[in-house]
Amino acid sequence: MSARTPRLPESADVAIVGAGAAGLMAGIWAGRGGAGRRIVLLDGARRPGAKILVSGGGRCNVTHDEVDASAYAGSSPHAIGKVLRRFDARRAAAFFCSIGVELEREEETGKLFPASGSARTVLEALLRAAKEAGAELHHPCRVESVTRAAEGFVLSGEFGLLRARRVVLATGGKSLPETGSDGHGFAIARSLGVGLTERVFPALVPLTLPPGHFLCALSGVSAPALLELWSGAGRRLASSAGAVLCAHFGLSGPAILDISRHVNEALHRDAGAALTVNWLPGTLAAELDRGLRQLPPADDGGARLPGPAPLRRDLRRGRQDRRLQLPVGLGERLHRGRVALRRTALRSPRARCAR
Numbered sequence: 001m002s003a004r005t006p007r008l009p010e011s012a013d014v015a016i017v018g019a020g021a022a023g024l025m026a027g028i029w030a031g032r033g034g035a036g037r038r039i040v041l042l043d044g045a046r047r048p049g050a051k052i053l054v055s056g057g058g059r060c061n062v063t064h065d066e067v068d069a070s071a072y073a074g075s076s077p078h079a080i081g082k083v084l085r086r087f088d089a090r091r092a093a094a095f096f097c098s099i100g101v102e103l104e105r106e107e108e109t110g111k112l113f114p115a116s117g118s119a120r121t122v123l124e125a126l127l128r129a130a131k132e133a134g135a136e137l138h139h140p141c142r143v144e145s146v147t148r149a150a151e152g153f154v155l156s157g158e159f160g161l162l163r164a165r166r167v168v169l170a171t172g173g174k175s176l177p178e179t180g181s182d183g184h185g186f187a188i189a190r191s192l193g194v195g196l197t198e199r200v201f202p203a204l205v206p207l208t209l210p211p212g213h214f215l216c217a218l219s220g221v222s223a224p225a226l227l228e229l230w231s232g233a234g235r236r237l238a239s240s241a242g243a244v245l246c247a248h249f250g251l252s253g254p255a256i257l258d259i260s261r262h263v264n265e266a267l268h269r270d271a272g273a274a275l276t277v278n279w280l281p282g283t284l285a286a287e288l289d290r291g292l293r294q295l296p297p298a299d300d301g302g303a304r305l306p307g308p309a310p311l312r313r314d315l316r317r318g319r320q321d322r323r324l325q326l327p328v329g330l331g332e333r334l335h336r337g338r339v340a341l342r343r344t345a346l347r348s349p350r351a352r353c354a355r
């Protein structure tokens, strides 16, 4: 137990396992909901809330200016809709404002970040609000098991035993296990008879390509693209649009992260599934081919090239480099380039945990 926290009590009205974003919110609302209730938060990490600190590239976008059920995956739109009717983006923004986090809207994306530009502002405000609501945080206190008892539950771990009338499991997923969420919460849930989804897999990850794939050689180049995922039978399963970044291992960038969970699911079920990348979504393939065939000689600096600015720049460079031959039909290939993903197309998130 941390020296800064009070001694762990023998019993609690509500025990919350995990003090990340979800657990702290649960602690705040449970504490505010009933004066005199004993709310105990237990977290196995030395420094709870580490994932909040890495989110949004260390700036922690707490919500979006507009959010509806279509923005979520992993549950039914009906269930998500019910949650959003109780606590929508407007209420989330008002909540953060009420605990002292001034928010700023990012123009291009509509994401709401703390005006301080630091995720630490969010973590400190949540910890403060939980304390003010009367929730006690104890850490490091890893819960190894939760069992049912006559009047609730018994939680156990190296810290000993804690009896609780109610338990909230807020142990997070499996990403960045070094922040404390290593998936043990799933085992606890299962032991209590809670149903889990059939597969638990990472949902927002870059995709790997076979070594030597030509896109890996373009590492560092980023361009807006339309991604489409197809089943082996040719059915369009999902799409996403936005920046795609070529990396030495494969593809990354927001559009890739958005479609990665669908790619993972599709490859698991269907070895014939394929991802296509349209590098020039705003053009017609035939027009592009015509434009490419009409390109003036490579040394004509004033060439009018097709496509968006970053691609025009790269094409111009390519034309000046005589090693690059523009093949006939390139327009079609730029539109429907099939990316040969490996079956293990996912790359583990490598983000470091900022402490």
Ligand SMILES: Cc1cc2nc3c(=O)[nH]c(=O)nc-3n(C[C@H](O)[C@H](O)[C@H](O)COP(=O)(O)OP(=O)(O)OC[C@H]3O[C@@H](n4cnc5c(N)ncnc54)[C@H](O)[C@@H]3O)c2cc1C
Pocket (backbone or CB within 6 Å): 017, 018, 019, 020, 021, 022, 023, 042, 043, 044, 045, 048, 049, 050, 051, 052, 054, 055, 056, 057, 060, 061, 062, 063, 141, 142, 143, 144, 170, 171, 172, 173, 175, 176, 179, 180, 181, 182, 183, 184, 185, 349, 351
């Ligand atoms: C690199 C990265 C970037 C992200 N960027 C964004 C973003 O831009 N915007 C956004 O909205 N979200 C982002 N996220 C997602 C967001 O950070 C998470 O959805 C959110 O922090 C999850 O909160 P949580 O409380 O559910 O889980 P966690 O933060 O994982 O907290 C779970 C807590 O439970 C504790 N715990 C686990 N098991 C036990 C146990 N057995 N006993 C006791 N304690 C236990 C852990 O120590 C941990 O403190 C990002 C995530 C990552 C990894």
